[in-house]
Amino acid sequence: MPVATNVSGNLISQFWLPVVKEARKTVYPHRRKNARMKLLTLTDGIEPKEILAFEKEQLIEKKDATAWVSGMQKKVRIEVEGIGNVIDGSVYDVNFLGDSCPLLEHFPFDILNLDFSSQKNDDENERLEIEVQKLERFVQLQKQAKCQKFVLMYTTFLDNQPVNVSNIIDYSNSLTIGGWNGLVLNCNSTVNDVANKKTVLKSIIEQVVNKYAYNIHGIIKTTSSNSSGDNELFSLAAIMVV
Numbered sequence: 001m002p003v004a005t006n007v008s009g010n011l012i013s014q015f016w017l018p019v020v021k022e023a024r025k026t027v028y029p030h031r032r033k034n035a036r037m038k039l040l041t042l043t044d045g046i047e048p049k050e051i052l053a054f055e056k057e058q059l060i061e062k063k064d065a066t067a068w069v070s071g072m073q074k075k076v077r078i079e080v081e082g083i084g085n086v087i088d089g090s091v092y093d094v095n096f097l098g099d100s101c102p103l104l105e106h107f108p109f110d111i112l113n114l115d116f117s118s119q120k121n122d123d124e125n126e127r128l129e130i131e132v133q134k135l136e137r138f139v140q141l142q143k144q145a146k147c148q149k150f151v152l153m154y155t156t157f158l159d160n161q162p163v164n165v166s167n168i169i170d171y172s173n174s175l176t177i178g179g180w181n182g183l184v185l186n187c188n189s190t191v192n193d194v195a196n197k198k199t200v201l202k203s204i205i206e207q208v209v210n211k212y213a214y215n216i217h218g219i220i221k222t223t224s225s226n227s228s229g230d231n232e233l234f235s236l237a238a239i240m241v242v
Contacts, residue, residue, distance in 0.1 A: 087103055114154045162191070163197060218238070
């Protein structure tokens with residue numbers, strides 16, 4: 001999988017920023033005018049453009065932000081930016097978001113910027129399945145931390161590699177919760193083409209957030225661009241409220 005080592009300025013300015021601004025205006029209207037949102041971002045560790053852009057718009061303060069990068073060298077590089085918490089490791093590791101993960105103590109967040117396109121992954125096998133599993137775990141942790149509302153943004157590369165939908169369903173259904181009848185996806189057990197993957201991802205997120213008693217404020221917004229050969233950079237964003 002390619003790694004988006006330099007996040008597109010258009011993705012930040014034309015997609016991520018407008019969604020966060022909308023949330024700040026409509027979902028948090030009673031906060032003090034100078035109050036800032038708490039951000040977690042998966043970032044490339046080279047130049048945290050999204051953090052700097054959100055701070056410039058007075059949506060966050062970087063000293064209160066948490067950044068996850070894929071290695072120690074990137075951590076050292078990004079720490080000079082004055083970001084509050086910088087943690088390194090592989091988001092594709094089985095222990096990521098497990099009980100000993102150092103990220104857990106920082107929940108909840110107002111903004112979850114899950115930019116998996118910025119993270120290094122040498123094994124393409126079940127990449128998207130792992131990302132979706134981690135996405136649900138993020139939502140679960142928000143709920144456990146009694147978060148009432150937040151912005152969820154998910155960015156990844158889509159290609160024609162097969163995705164095992166059955167594995168995604170099995171994982172989600174293993175995280176039992178009262179009243180949950182299980183994840184239901186009206187598609188084949190394996191999905192290959194990009195268009196169907198987009199539809200499946202939207203359906204998964206709609207059901208997963210509902211599973212944890214969140215509602216989507218407005219609609220799920222998406223954008224995409226062909227960025228590297230057969231790989232399409234796909235980003236999805238929504239505002240979650242209880």
